[in-house]
Amino acid sequence: MNILGLLPYWIVVFLMMTGFYVVIAQSNLIKKIVGLGIFQVSVFVLYILLGETTGGTAPIMAEGFVKYNNPVPHVLILTAIVVGVATTALGLALIVRIQKSFGTVEDDEIARNEGSW
Amino acid sequence: MREKTVLRVGSKFLIPFVLIFALYVQWHGDFGPGGGFQAGVIFAAAFILYALMFGAQTTRKVMPPWLTRFLLCLGVLIYSGTGLLGMYLGGNFLDYFVLASDPVTGQERGILWVEFGVGVTVFAAMITIFLTFAGQDTEQ
Amino acid sequence: MTEYLIIIVLLVFMAATALALTYLRNLFSVVMLSGVFSFLGAVLYVFLDAVDVAFTEAAVGAGISTVLLLGVLTFSKHEEKESGHIISYPALLLVLVTGAALIYGTLDMPLFSDSMAPANSHIARYYLENAPIETGIPNVVTSVLASYRGYDTLGETFVVFTAAVGVLTIIGRVPGKRSNKQDGDKPDQKKDSV
Secondary structure: OOHHHHHHHHHHHHHHHHHHHHHHHOOEHHHHHHHHHHHHHHHHHHHHHHOOOOOOEOOEOOOOOOOEOOOHHHHHHHHHHHHHHHHHHHHHHHHHHHHHHHOOOEHHHHHHOHHHO | OOOOHHHHHHHHHHHHHHHHHHHHHHHOOOOOOOOHHHHHHHHHHHHHHHHHHHOHHHHHHHOOHHHHHHHHHHHHHHHHHHHHHHHHOOOOOOOOOOOOOOHHHHHHHHHHHHHHHHHHHHHHHHHHHHHHHHOOOOOO | OHHHHHHHHHHHHHHHHHHHHHHOOEHHHHHHHHHHHHHHHHHHHHHOOOHHHHHHHHHHHHHHHHHHHHHHHOOOOOEOOOOOOOOOHHHHHHHHHHHHHHHHHHOOOOOOOOOOOHHHOHHHHHHHHHHHHHHOOOEHHHHHHHHHOHHHHHHHHHHHHHHHHHHHHHHOOOOOOOOOOOOOOOHHHOOOOO
């Protein structure tokens, strides 16, 4: 079990779990969206870590370089980042709407206003 | 924010350069990092800076609602249109090699058009979302 | 070796930022720390030679997300509600179990920055060898994104379009057509526009 070779992945798993904890344990809706963002960024970091090679450079062809990094994770993560911000924007729009209807963004207070559903 | 002279003059100075940089990133996405998404976001960032300094109502005069809605659809139509053009010229959907006499030039041309469509849609989407958030009532 | 150390240090900074974010209650600081987190991610991507991704993360993740979060923050309170307990133990247990399962999964993975890993072998080699010849442009990421995987990018453009339309539908309103409180406070009876 090569610790040095696996240490970046373990730190990324720690980041993922921090984001996961914020999503499920905190009650403020805005903080949940931020936690979701942390989770997303750590998943992207995991993918890009998988595509790294020793001695490789960025996957743009140039004179004098023979070894390039893997371009496929970069393509996937580019799409994923943009989809992530689209989700965040929609989630924030829903929060603004909830704030207007219930007057609060704490989810236990929202659950208590049963009559307003 | 109108009263802060340094911010106002500084942003008036910076906004044209941000727009030029966005266009640079859009068209040089083939030769360096860049492409449609980054260029659309940077272009929108210039308008967002303007809105932060001079107010959302002034920005709406520059970007009226019909224009943002039109640009939002135009980008998607450019992308799908390039795909349909490939079908019309003999290939399958989103085939680029039929767009010019030489397949490699066709690929370059197709990639340029497609990235432009993506940039336009991303710009319009970011501006729409920001101005919608900025136009809400603040009395809660 | 220095690059590896820099990557580990950046990851530790990101972990510290994430932990601080969990404990803070002032929402403004939380939003600022999320911007810092995204910027650290962008710097990390530069060190991992993913320049396109770094560009997009800095512009989109650290720019647009922070601006939108700040925009939402003007409508709500700036402090999270004070809760009786600090840590929620069932959530912590679930998080620890999931983390342990994931770490058990990483034991089978190829080591960090291995050129012979399966992820770097099959289709990546094909793209790196053939994309500049077939498409004529040096940036392999752009050519894969726009040409080899053009359908995915079309779908992504549709997703961005749908997000903008969705935001318009949920909170769009026509300015200047307020009904002067004739039928109580019902702000959601306006037509959608921006």
